[in-house]
Amino acid sequence: MENKKSAKYEPGFEDEIYKRWVTGRKFSGAPDGREPFSIAIPPPNVTGRLHMGHALNNTLQDILIRCARLRGKNVKWAPGTDHGGIATQNVVEKQLAKEGQNRTDLGREEFLRRVNEWQKLYGGSILEQLEKLGCACDWDNIHFTMDDTCSRAVTGAFIKLYEEGKIYRGNRLINYCVRCGTSLSDIEVEYKDEKGKLWYIKYPVSGEKDKWVVVATTRPETMLGDTGVAVNPKDERFKGIIGKKLVLPIAGRDIPVVADRIVETEFGTGAVKVTPAHDFNDFEIGARHNLETIKVIDEKGIMTDAAGADFAGLTRYEARKKVCAMLEEDGLLEKTEDLKHSVSVCYRCGEAIEPMLSLQWFLEMKELAAPAIRAVSDGSVKFHPEHWKKPFLNFLGEIRDWCLSRQIWWGHRLPVYYCRDCQGKSEEPSAGVIVSVNKPEKCPVCGGNNIEQDPDVLDTWFSSGMWPFEVLGWPEKTRELEYYYPTSVLVTGHEILYLWVARMVMMGIKFAGDIPFPDVYIHGIVRDKHGKKMSKSLGNTIDPLEVISKYGVDSLRYALTKQAVMGHDLLASDENFIASRNFMNKISNAAVVVQRLGKDGAVDTEKLSDLPDRWIVSEFSAFIKSAEEAVDSYDLARYSRLMYEFFWSSFCDWYLEILKFRQGSVSAAVVGKIFKELLVVMHPVIPFITEKIYGQIKTPGEPESIMDCAWPDADVSFPGSRDDMNAVFALIQGVRNIRSRLTIPASVKVKIIVEADDSVVKKLREAEYFILPLARAESMGFASSPGKGTVSFATPILKCFVPVSELIDMDAEKERAELEIKKIETHTAKLEALLSNPNFIRSAKSSVVEQKKELLGNFNSKKEKTAEFLKSLGA
RNA sequence: GGGCAAUUAGCUCAGCUGGUGAGAGCGCUGCCCUUACAAGGCAGAGGCCGCAGGUUCGAAUCCUGCAUUGCCCACCA
Numbered sequence: 012m013e014n015k016k017s018a019k020y021e022p023g024f025e026d027e028i029y030k031r032w033v034t035g036r037k038f039s040g041a042p043d044g045r046e047p048f049s050i051a052i053p054p055p056n057v058t059g060r061l062h063m064g065h066a067l068n069n070t071l072q073d074i075l076i077r078c079a080r081l082r083g084k085n086v087k088w089a090p091g092t093d094h095g096g097i098a099t100q101n102v103v104e105k106q107l108a109k110e111g112q113n114r115t116d117l118g119r120e121e122f123l124r125r126v127n128e129w130q131k132l133y134g135g136s137i138l139e140q141l142e143k144l145g146c147a148c149d150w151d152n153i154h155f156t157m158d159d160t161c162s163r164a165v166t167g168a169f170i171k172l173y174e175e176g177k178i179y180r181g182n183r184l185i186n187y188c189v190r191c192g193t194s195l196s197d198i199e200v201e202y203k204d205e206k207g208k209l210w211y212i213k214y215p216v217s218g219e220k221d222k223w224v225v226v227a228t229t230r231p232e233t234m235l236g237d238t239g240v241a242v243n244p245k246d247e248r249f250k251g252i253i254g255k256k257l258v259l260p261i262a263g264r265d266i267p268v269v270a271d272r273i274v275e276t277e278f279g280t281g282a283v284k285v286t287p288a289h290d291f292n293d294f295e296i297g298a299r300h301n302l303e304t305i306k307v308i309d310e311k312g313i314m315t316d317a318a319g320a321d322f323a324g325l326t327r328y329e330a331r332k333k334v335c336a337m338l339e340e341d342g343l344l345e346k347t348e349d350l351k352h353s354v355s356v357c358y359r360c361g362e363a364i365e366p367m368l369s370l371q372w373f374l375e376m377k378e379l380a381a382p383a384i385r386a387v388s389d390g391s392v393k394f395h396p397e398h399w400k401k402p403f404l405n406f407l408g409e410i411r412d413w414c415l416s417r418q419i420w421w422g423h424r425l426p427v428y429y430c431r432d433c434q435g436k437s438e439e440p441s442a443g444v445i446v447s448v449n450k451p452e453k454c455p456v457c458g459g460n461n462i463e464q465d466p467d468v469l470d471t472w473f474s475s476g477m478w479p480f481e482v483l484g485w486p487e488k489t490r491e492l493e494y495y496y497p498t499s500v501l502v503t504g505h506e507i508l509y510l511w512v513a514r515m516v517m518m519g520i521k522f523a524g525d526i527p528f529p530d531v532y533i534h535g536i537v538r539d540k541h542g543k544k545m546s547k548s549l550g551n552t553i554d555p556l557e558v559i560s561k562y563g564v565d566s567l568r569y570a571l572t573k574q575a576v577m578g579h580d581l582l583a584s585d586e587n588f589i590a591s592r593n594f595m596n597k598i599s600n601a602a603v604v605v606q607r608l609g610k611d612g613a614v615d616t617e618k619l620s621d622l623p624d625r626w627i628v629s630e631f632s633a634f635i636k637s638a639e640e641a642v643d644s645y646d647l648a649r650y651s652r653l654m655y656e657f658f659w660s661s662f663c664d665w666y667l668e669i670l671k672f673r674q675g676s677v678s679a680a681v682v683g684k685i686f687k688e689l690l691v692v693m694h695p696v697i698p699f700i701t702e703k704i705y706g707q708i709k710t711p712g713e714p715e716s717i718m719d720c721a722w723p724d725a726d727v728s729f730p731g732s733r734d735d736m737n738a739v740f741a742l743i744q745g746v747r748n749i750r751s752r753l754t755i756p757a758s759v760k761v762k763i764i765v766e767a768d769d770s771v772v773k774k775l776r777e778a779e780y781f782i783l784p785l786a787r788a789e790s791m792g793f794a795s796s797p798g799k800g801t802v803s804f805a806t807p808i809l810k811c812f813v814p815v816s817e818l819i820d821m822d823a824e825k826e827r828a829e830l831e832i833k834k835i836e837t838h839t840a841k842l843e844a845l846l847s848n849p850n851f852i853r854s855a856k857s858s859v860v861e862q863k864k865e866l867l868g869n870f871n872s873k874k875e876k877t878a879e880f881l882k883s884l885g886a
Numbered sequence: 887g888g889g890c891a892a893u894u895a896g897c898u899c900a901g902c903u904g905g906u907g908a909g910a911g912c913g914c915u916g917c918c919c920u921u922a923c924a925a926g927g928c929a930g931a932g933g934c935c936g937c938a939g940g941u942u943c944g945a946a947u948c949c950u951g952c953a954u955u956g957c958c959c960a961c962c963a
Contacts, residue, residue, distance in 0.1 A: 018922060202959095209963085228963060241963090273961065283963045292961045352962055398890060402958060405889080409959090505958085540898085542956090573911090574899080578891070580956090582898065590911055593925045600923035607922080652900070652910080667922080744929085750917090751929035757918055787920085787928095838907055845906080850943035859905055866906085 018603040020596040022563030025699040029142060037718050038147045040087030042494035048079035049087040049495035051479040051527075052148065053503050053511070054156060055141075056095030057134035058102045063537035063545060063571075063583050064504060065137075066144060066555040070568045071534060071575060071647055072502045073146045077695035078642050079499075080147070081722045087495050088147060089482035091154035092134055096471030097191050097359045100421040103129050119420050119466075126421050143556065145564055145698045154482045156474040157423065161481045165474045166426045166448050168522055173446045177375040178415070180440050184287075184294040185369050185414050186355065189312035190362035193418040194371055196470060197411055198509050200364055202353040209279065211345040212338055214240060217256035217265050224249070224257055224268065225345055227279030229352060230289075231338070232330040234259065235318040236307035237266055239285040241296050244270035246281050260343045261334065262319060269300040288368045306368055310418070327365070370440075372416040372425065372467070376517075380407045383516040386526050392516060395532045395645045396578040399505060406509050415470050422468030430454035431461040476514030479527035486522075496523055500530040500645075508533070532645045534575055540584030553583045565697035566591035572651040572696050594655060595700050597663065598693075602704045604667050605686045609679035616681065616727050621673070622778055624681045625729035626736040627666045630657065631685055635725035638692055647696075654693045662689065665740070669781040683708070688723035738771070739778045741806040746786040749802050749813050760789040764801070767793070767809035775809075803883075805876030807869035821884060828881040835874040842867040 032038065040049070050072050055065060072088065080086045103126045104114055114122045134155070141148060154161060172178045186195045210231045213223040226240055237259050242249040249268070256265040266285075273292060274283050287297030288304040297304060307318035314322040314330045321337075322330050338344040355364040384407045386392045387400060394400045416425060426448055433443030433456050445451055445462070453460050477485070479501075483492040497519070503512060512531060519527030538544055539551040546552065558567045570591040574581035619625050634657040641650040662685070670678050687708060694701040694717050705717035714720055746763055755761065763786060765775060772793050775782065779791055801812040802824055845851050846863055 020923095020925080226963075230963085275962080279963060285963090290961090290963080292963075295961075350962085396891095402890070405959075508958095542898095576900075579899085584898080584912095586898075586912055589925075593911095593923090596925045597923065600926085602922085604922045648900080656910080663922090664927085668927090671922095747928060748930090754917065757920060757928090784920090834907070841906070845943070848943050851905095852943085854943065855905070863905080870907090 018596075018600045020563065020592065020599040020700070022559070022566070022595075022699075024703055025143075025145070025564050028699055028702050029145065032147070032716070032718065033150065035716060036151075037716060038088070038149050039151050040085060040149050040495075042490050043085055045083065045085040047087070047495050047499075048076070048084040049089065049498045050076060050500060050502065051089045051482050051498050052091060053501075053507075054091045054093040054154075054475060054478060055137045056098055057092045057130050057137070057155075058095055058099050059092075059137040061137060061140035061144070061555050063553055063555055065141070066567060067534060067537050067571045067575065067581070068502060068504065069141055069144055069146050070571055071532070073144070073568075073698070074572065074647055074650075074695040075500060075502070075532075075642070075645075076147050077698060077718070080718065081691060081694065081720065083722070086147075087149050087491070089152060089154065090138060090141065090146070090148035090150065091478075091482060092137060092156070093475050094130070094155065094157040094422060094471060096417060096422040096468065097193060097419055098471075099126065099130070100419050101191065101359065103421075114420065122420055140556065143559060143564065145568065147698075152482070156471070156478070156481070160484060160487075161474055161477070162423060164477050164481045164485055164522075165423045165469065167486050168477060168518070169426055169469070169473075170446055170448065171522075172374060177378065178372060179375065180370065180372050180444065182368060182370045182440075183373065183414075184291055184366055185371055186364045187310060187367050187369065188357035188360065188362055189310060189365055190360050191357060191419070192310065194369060194414055194416060195357065195364070196414045196472075199358050199470075200355045201358045203356050203361075204351060205354045207350050207352055207354070209348045209350040210335065210338075211280065211347065212260065212284075213343040213345055214257040214260065214266075214284070215343075216252065217258050223343075224252060224282050225280045226282045226284040227348075228284055229350060230331070231334045232314075232322075232327055233286040233289050233307065234284055234334065235262060235314070235322060235330070236286045236288050236305040237262075237284045238287060238297065238303040238305060239266050239300065240268050241271040241274050241283045241285050241300075242268060242281060243274040243276045244272060246274075246276045248281060260341060261321075261337055267300075267302075269296070269302070271296050271299060289366055291366055294366075294368075304368055308365055308367060310367070310369075312365060371414050372427070372465075374413040374415050376410045376412055379517040379521055380410045382520045383407055383513065386516060386520065391529060392526050393530050395530060398578065399508065399531070399533055403508060403513065406513060410513075413470070415473060416465075416467040417470055418467055420466075420468065422471060423474060424468050425465040427465040428462050429465065430457060430459060431463060432457050432459045472510055472514055475511055476518040477522065479515055479519060480523040492523070496527075497525050498528045500532055501528045502532045502534065504536055505533050506536070530645070533578075535578070535580035537571070537581050537583050540582050540586075542580075542582060545583075558583075558588055562588045562592045563595060563699075565595050565700045569594060569651060569697055572647050573655070574648060576648040577646060594659070595697065597659060598697075598700055598704065601658075601663055601667060601686070602707065604671075605682055606708055608667075608670055608682055614677070614680040614684050616684070619677070619681065619729070621678060622732060622735055622739070622774070623666060623669045623673075623781070624678055625732040627661065627685060628681065629728035629730075629732050630661045631689070631723075632725045632728045634661075635692060635723055639725065642695075651696050654689075654696065658689060658693070662686075665736075668785060672781045672784045674780070687720075691717060691720045691723060694718070735774055738806065738808055739775070739782060742775070742809065742811060743782055743786045745804040745806065745811055746788060746813060749804065749815070750787065753802070753815055755815070757787060760787055761813050761815065762790050762792065763788045764792045764794050764812040764814070765809050766795045766812070771808050803880040805873050805880065807872045810876045810880065825881065825884050828877055828884065831877050832874055832881070835870050835877070839867060839870045839874065842870065 053068060076086050076088045107113060186200050188195055207229050209227050209229055211225050211227050213225050216222040224240055240257055252268050253270045255268050257268060259266050285293045285296050285302060287294045287302050288306040289308060305317050307315055308327050309315050312327050314325045316323045356362060357364055384404060387404055426446055428445040428447060428450055430443040430445060433454060450464060451462060454462060479498050480492060480496055483489060483496050485492055515527045543551055555567060566588055570587040616628050619628060634653060638650050638653050641653060670682055690701040690705050702717045782791060801814045803810060803812045842863060852860060
């Protein structure tokens with residue numbers, strides 16, 4: 012105790028604590044009579060490595076979980092991983108490529124074996140990284156979107172939807188990524204602004220000399236698949252040409268001119284080439300006018316035979332060049348213009364999407380969306396912040412059918428089988444289709460055994476859409492499902508609102524019979540210190556694990572949380588982590604003081620007599636209340652800022668400083684109690700340091716772990732204590748201000764003389780034991796005639812004089828006093844005007860009026876006292 | 887084209903269900919290694935709260951318009 016005890020915050024102790032939590036089964040949840048609180052983790056991809064987004068997302072969840080647990084709820088945080096279809100397949104394929112192989116070399120079975128192997132080896136590392144973060148996940152129940160439970164759920168759901176006629180197979184225009192080799196749903200497509208060109212091409216009118224229609228296009232290579240040209244029916248320029256035929260250049264085919272309202276007269280030439288097989292608009296135009304569809308680009312991005320002998324086998328980009336060259340040669344290329352337009356790209360690899368006609372499986376969405384729309388509209392599902400509600404509803408309202416099938420191998424294979432014999436007998440798309448959990452022995456129609464399973468797998472989002480009830484055991488009617496579903500809240504970023512959240516709401520209502528969660532807490536994204544989005548290609552990523560080893564997990568968690576203001580992105584910078592680390596250091600050090608000050612013990616906080624005790628207890632209660640409110644409204648940034656403020660300013664800067672000068676043991680007991688309870692309240696955000704310190708200061712009868720402590724009560728407070736303390740603070744700060752202004756060295760003690768009412772004097776006497784040391788004063792006297800050579804200041808309830816004859820600068824002091832009076836006058840003038848305004852008196856709440864009156868009184872009182880001081884200076 | 891958000895101290899951001907010397911962290915200035923903490927303490931400087939209107943007794947806070955930035959959605963051939 013006599014030796015200086017180093018309390019520097021040195022991370023590195025966390026793993027051991029985490030191990031204790033796990034072996035102590037602190038994270039496991041099982042149904043009981045308490046109120047449940049559950050969260051299904053947004054499952055990271057098995058390929059994932061912890062990034063700042065994960066760190067933020069999981070820290071926030073962990074805070075909610077730990078908080079709920081401390082506040083007496085039965086919590087369950089269900090962890091797990093997502094198989095991540097395309098993403099994972101891409102990763103393994105890349106690895107194969109390094110070995111000079113590709114997946115077709117291996118064959119489906121062997122490839123899947125490799126992915127599984129890979130997944131087993133690396134898939135768990137993301138979860139280990141969550142442990143590093145301190146996440147209180149229920150590790151006894153880890154799920155994986157391709158484990159047995161999830162697979163059963165997925166197949167069951169698919170079959171049910173098929174039997175209800177919501178899943179169908181159709182030849183439709185879909186988005187296809189030629190690099191990933193699969194179709195994508197419309198929301199897996201991203202748009203990128205690009206500088207492109209607009210080519211103006213002449214399409215000669217069939218049978219008429221020197222007459223042509225000029226069309227503008229950004230993709231000249233698709234003209235090989237043109238089966239029409241469309242113009243707006245109201246466009247006067249094309250009145251005579253509608254219904255005529257044009258000769259498609261290069262191909263030489265005749266194509267009709269049709270009128271369609273979708274065509275903008277303003278854009279380009281007002282005439283659009285129509286390629287129904289490779290453009291969504293064109294597809295619709297084609298459908299409306301019975302135009303042929305000619306597929307000129309295949310799934311590999313290569314021109315098909317239908318593109319003509321000159322082009323078949325070329326890539327789409329080679330074809331573009333050649334088409335342009337040939338048009339130029341024929342004099343049919345009128346001009347080209349630069350054009351900025353948006354290009355659709357694959358959200359997994361960034362490759363340009365090729366819209367194409369393709370036979371795929373779709374899920375009819377309108378009916379599924381309807382109850383989800385209702386749930387969001389009536390507030391059964393709420394968004395925090397609320398402004399996401401509108402775009403979410405908008406998405407659901409305009410939802411299109413979901414292309415479910417993916418032409419990759421890694422994923423849930425469609426539970427769809429084809430009887431090749433029956434298929435051959437009919438043109439019907441449903442002919443020979445058998446949807447079944449297992450491969451049927453024989454065809455139920457023809458009895459044959461020429462049966463093959465569909466090679467495609469399901470969109471990975473289909474299985475994650477069922478996550479909140481999959482993790483609780485659905486379709487089994489488990490006790491957990493019964494007890495923990497719906498989960499309490501979903502914590503996620505906004506980038507997967509449609510891709511994932513919307514699907515969960517729809518599937519939850521459809522299959523689990525209820526919304527999956529009543530609250531969706533949407534946080535921002537973590538950017539670099541310049542506000543740029545972090546990306547590997549920019550090289551500006553910050554590895555949370557590095558931050559953890561450098562500054563400690565708690566520092567990372569705190570730094571992220573304090574910035575997690577609803578609706579805002581956050582910045583990851585060293586400055587932030589350092590500030591957090593300093594906070595941890597302060598806590599470590601405060602623990603030393605608290606321990607030295609002594610013992611804990613039973614304290615009746617309701618019978619405290621010492622002002623600072625009464626004050627800190629009241630402040631603490633107020634803090635807890637605000638902290639609870641903050642957590643209940645998912646304002647975790649506020650929660651963490653509140654704890655910082657209370658701890659640093661109220662607890663350390665004032666209370667601990669005061670206690671150093673207090674005799675007796677009551678305060679020592681109070682400080683122990685409050686500090687311990689403070690650790691409990693801070694624990695959800697900074698779990699490790701609080702557990703560590705708790706372990707050091709806990710007394711024998713108390714729980715082993717801070718996780719089992721009770722959340723403190725917030726109902727003790729002493730009404731006048733804040734005012735009284737503020738008055739004392741004002742006195743101390745006034746004296747310190749004078750000391751600083753006159754650069755009185757710390758070693759020199761001053762005398763202070765106070766002029767005040769008896770009641771004030773009495774309180775100051777009681778507080779004298781800490782006023783003197785904190786103001787560095789040797790004595791505090793009470794008098795009304797301080798004599799010459801003093802510097803002074805006033806608060807509303809007292810005047811204070813500090814004799815400093817040899818240091819005083821009369822002119823400067825006068826100036827200060829005059830300035831102070833002027834400042835006060837500007838405020839009193841405003842207040843007086845306000846209070847003499849009958850409208851204000853009439854309309855404002857009486858409490859506000861009272862408050863203003865008091866404020867004016869305080870100003871006046873202070874002004875009066877300052878004026879007296881000015882007078883004494885001889886002004 | 888439509889929608890949403892942001893704009894407050896040199897920097898990064900709180901505050902915004904209207905109530906009156908506008909807050910924090912970092913940075914800056916001055917004094918202090920005062921036996922928890924220099925990763926600290928104390929005291930300061932620094933803000934027409936984006937611009938222009940409006941509502942109100944009262945606006946950083948509500949409304950309208952504008953500007954700048956960012957994001958989302960859309961059938962920009």
